[in-house]
Amino acid sequence: MRPRQEASYKGTYGRIVIVAGDVHFGGAAIMSATAAVNAGAGLVTVATAAANHAPLHARLPEAMVCTWDDALLPELLARADVVVVGPGLGDGAAAHVVLELVLATVTTPQTLIIDGSAIDLLATGGDAQTHTEQTVWTPHSMEWQRLSGIPIAKQTVSQNQEFAATIPGLVVCKGAPTVTLDGQRAIANSTGGPAMATGGSGDTLTGVLAAFIGQFGFSIEVVAAAVWVHSAAADRVAATHYVALPTKVSAELGTLMHELADSDTTEEEEQ
Numbered sequence: 001m002r003p004r005q006e007a008s009y010k011g012t013y014g015r016i017v018i019v020a021g022d023v024h025f026g027g028a029a030i031m032s033a034t035a036a037v038n039a040g041a042g043l044v045t046v047a048t049a050a051a052n053h054a055p056l057h058a059r060l061p062e063a064m065v066c067t068w069d070d071a072l073l074p075e076l077l078a079r080a081d082v083v084v085v086g087p088g089l090g091d092g093a094a095a096h097v098v099l100e101l102v103l104a105t106v107t108t109p110q111t112l113i114i115d116g117s118a119i120d121l122l123a124t125g126g127d128a129q130t131h132t133e134q135t136v137w138t139p140h141s142m143e144w145q146r147l148s149g150i151p152i153a154k155q156t157v158s159q160n161q162e163f164a165a166t167i168p169g170l171v172v173c174k175g176a177p178t179v180t181l182d183g184q185r186a187i188a189n190s191t192g193g194p195a196m197a198t199g200g201s202g203d204t205l206t207g208v209l210a211a212f213i214g215q216f217g218f219s220i221e222v223v224a225a226a227v228w229v230h231s232a233a234a235d236r237v238a239a240t241h242y243v244a245l246p247t248k249v250s251a252e253l254g255t256l257m258h259e260l261a262d263s264d265t266t267e268e269e270e271q
């Protein structure tokens with residue numbers, strides 16, 4: 001993490017497009033976008049089912065919104081720094097079409113974060129390839145089993161790395177603990193806990209990841225840092241709450257990141 005620079009504007013901190021939320025899972029789109037905004041993304045646009053348009057605008061005026069079939073979407077995707085696809089996307093006909101559009105449009109040096117339903121759709125389709133090396137896969141154990149074919153009981157770091165080497169980019173194998181890996185490296189996360197075991201925690205992580213990559217670039221360190229910060233924010237909520245509700249975790253991000261950026265500056269000044 002770095003403090004924000006004086007000579008900067010919203011475009012400096014990442015143009016994020018989040019393709020998420022069918023008619024049943026509007027909350028997934030809202031939680032992903034809320035996390036991205038709170039974690040410092042410069043510009044966030046959500047492409048979602050028409051039914052989610054008004055609720056999203058009402059909950060989160062900082063985000064822009066369009067529908068999956070909006071004629072502007074291909075251009076928005078082409079101009080994005082980071083695209084998230086999958087939270088609550090479902091498996092309907094429109095989800096297939098929009099996923100295909102995303103996969104065809106997002107190319108290096110753009111980052112593509114593939115989560116939830118999008119992982120399942122690619123697992124079923126049998127083709128886990130993208131047009132960008134800067135891909136981040138964020139499966140939970142069952143999604144990873146569907147994509148990789150590795151049964152949950154056999155998902156060791158080395159087994160996971162073997163499959164990760166056959167697909168582009170990095171894999172965030174979510175669990176207790178979450179391990180961020182590719183074919184060579186693996187970083188186990190040290191924050192988080194069972195208070196996060198509630199619907200929407202993973203949707204929220206996609207927004208934090210998008211914001212971090214939009215601001216600090218694509219690398220395994222930045223991805224692992226986003227995983228750490230998301231779960232550290234959840235730990236803070238869990239210190240006084242039985243469950244770390246994703247919306248509360250998002251609300252915690254601003255203070256936590258302020259403290260972390262500030263402590264980095266102090267360390268630099270001391271050196």
Ligand SMILES: NC(=O)C1=CN([C@@H]2O[C@H](COP(=O)(O)OP(=O)(O)OC[C@H]3O[C@@H](n4cnc5c(N)ncnc54)[C@H](O)[C@@H]3O)[C@@H](O)[C@H]2O)[C@@H](O)CC1
Binds near residue numbers: 029087088201
């Ligand atoms: N409020 C919302 O709109 C929400 C939307 N969601 C979306 O709903 C879609 C379906 O996702 P789900 O994950 O619920 O369904 P999945 O069917 O992908 O995963 C749940 C299944 O996996 C099994 N499983 C085994 N190990 C698991 C693990 N470590 N973590 C989670 N499941 C494990 C469960 O027993 C269950 O059978 C996704 O697109 C997701 O983003 C969910 O995030 C829930 C909240």
Ligand SMILES: Nc1ncnc2c1ncn2[C@@H]1O[C@H](COP(=O)(O)OP(=O)(O)O)[C@@H](O)[C@H]1O
Binds near residue numbers: 201204
């Ligand atoms: N027991 C646990 N310990 C640590 N982290 C957990 C635990 N249970 C859930 N999590 C975290 O919560 C998130 C769950 O992701 P996911 O299952 O995709 O949620 P959803 O799709 O409902 O948003 C992951 O980031 C995971 O690491």
Ligand SMILES: [Mg+2]
Binds near residue numbers: 116202
């Ligand atoms: Mg999920």
